[in-house]
Structures are given as C-alpha cells and as structure tokens.
Amino acid sequence: MEYKSVDEMAKLWSLSERSVRNYCAQGRIEGARLAGKTWQIPIDALKPSRKPKISNLLSVLKEEKEQKLKGGIYHKTQVLLAYNSNHIEGSKLSEEQTRHIYETNTVGISDKAVNIDDINETINHFKCFDYIIDNANVQLNEKMIKTLHRMLKNNTSDANKTWFAVGDYKKLPNEIGGKETCLPEQVETEMKKLLDRYNKKIKKNLEDIVEFHKLFETIHPFQDGNGRVGRLIMFKECLKYDIVPFIITDDLKYYYYRGLNEWDNEKGFLVDTCKFAQDQYKKYLDYFRISYQA
Numbered sequence: 001m002e003y004k005s006v007d008e009m010a011k012l013w014s015l016s017e018r019s020v021r022n023y024c025a026q027g028r029i030e031g032a033r034l035a036g037k038t039w040q041i042p043i044d045a046l047k048p049s050r051k052p053k054i055s056n057l058l059s060v061l062k063e064e065k066e067q068k069l070k071g072g073i074y075h076k077t078q079v080l081l082a083y084n085s086n087h088i089e090g091s092k093l094s095e096e097q098t099r100h101i102y103e104t105n106t107v108g109i110s111d112k113a114v115n116i117d118d119i120n121e122t123i124n125h126f127k128c129f130d131y132i133i134d135n136a137n138v139q140l141n142e143k144m145i146k147t148l149h150r151m152l153k154n155n156t157s158d159a160n161k162t163w164f165a166v167g168d169y170k171k172l173p174n175e176i177g178g179k180e181t182c183l184p185e186q187v188e189t190e191m192k193k194l195l196d197r198y199n200k201k202i203k204k205n206l207e208d209i210v211e212f213h214k215l216f217e218t219i220h221p222f223q224d225g226n227g228r229v230g231r232l233i234m235f236k237e238c239l240k241y242d243i244v245p246f247i248i249t250d251d252l253k254y255y256y257y258r259g260l261n262e263w264d265n266e267k268g269f270l271v272d273t274c275k276f277a278q279d280q281y282k283k284y285l286d287y288f289r290i291s292y293q294a
Contacts, residue, residue, distance in 0.1 A: 181220035
C-alpha cells in the first residue's frame, strides 16, 4: 500500500492541511494511520464529503412538515407527542396504533374495541402540532390557546355536549387530582394576568416555561384537555426560544404529576422531570444531526 503525507493529500484535494488532519483524527479517511506524530494516507483514499448542513429544530420541523417527509424528526415527534400526551390522559391507543393512524390514516386491526374519541383526538393532536410549528414565533396569547383547545376537541363527543365549551373557557367548576381549580367566572381574568406576567419577560428560559405550565394547569381554564394543551404550549415556547423541547412520556407520568403537586414546596421536582425528558429528546436530535444549545 502506497501512502501520501497530509500536505500532499491537502494539495490533491484542495483542502487545508488542518482539515485533512481533522478528517484523519475523526476516522473519516479510510485506511489513514498514525506513524508517530505523522498521518499516513493511502494514495487511493477518497476525499471525505462535507457533513450535511446542520439546522436548528424549528427550521427542520417546518421543512419536513412542508415536504410531508416521513422518517424524520417531524414524523417521530408527531407520533411520540400525540401518543404520550393522549395516553397520560387516558387514551387506550397504543404507540403502534398512533403511528399507524399518522402514517396510513387508518387504525389498523385490533382485537379490542377502539374508542372513537381516542382516534379523533389523536388526529386532532397531529393538527395541533402543525399549528404550534406554524405559530412557534408568535407571542403566546389567549386566541392561540383557545384555538389549540378547539382543534384538539373538534369532532369528539365532548363537542356535542351543551355544557362543554369547545375552544372556550369552562362553564362549570372542575377539580384536578381532587384539588379545586379556578372558578369559571375567574378564568378569563386569571388567564390575562398569567399571560401578561409571562410575556413581560422578553427572553424565557426552561424554568419560566415550566412555571407557566404549572400556573396554567392550576387555573385549569378548560373543561377538559388542559394537560394536552398545556404540554403543546411548552413545546411551542421551547421552539420559540431555541430551548430543547421535550415530551413527557407515559413512564414519567408519576414524576410529572408529583412535580405539579409539589411545585409550591419544591420546584425542582417538575423542572428535573422536564430536564430528564429533554435529555431523551436530545438523543433524537443527535441522531437526526440537528443542532441545539447544550
């Protein structure tokens, strides 16, 4: 085997010597070997191709959404976010069924009865995710939040109930985990206060977004669907402020609810749960070679 030096190959490939050394060190030149402190490169080695351009998550999601690309981060997020967020709230659809609905617009064969609301809310969740991508950089506001709720509950059995306000704040008092929430007549005032306070801070961090979520869930502005709308909002706000988003998976459900319940005593429970979920999502970003701030 004949070998050439780094400077010889650099001239042959019209690259800097530094680039060729880096390629050798990264293992990107097949057969390159280190002799002492000098790299030796096979004379017939192929010039390494440049790595594809790495983009940030929001731009990739938008591009893959427009292209209707399958098998990318957009596809993966649609399935995982819809499955986990709905499953936390009681949906009986499996992850595979959720994937099947997304990919084929059919439910697939099952030996168990399938709830129509579970199917509709899964399809609706896909649309909600598209909505937050399209509006990621828009300042969070009441209209946007109500739109997410209307989209989520559209064509469900709740939409046929006269007392259930689809796309509007609740009409009847409700509880969450046995705890009282904001009364219907106070919701609009409390939501305006929450949004005003949140939007006053120009640059948000993860803790700001998680705190908004906790306060949103405490108000519990809708008759049902608050958790899913709230988690979509967190994902949207992470995209807006270039923070790694996250999916609260079903196995994190206990820690997630504990974090919400213990927020006033220990904020770290919920924040740490979200950070753990972030670490999981980073693995997908690494796989799809999407850049993010560490």
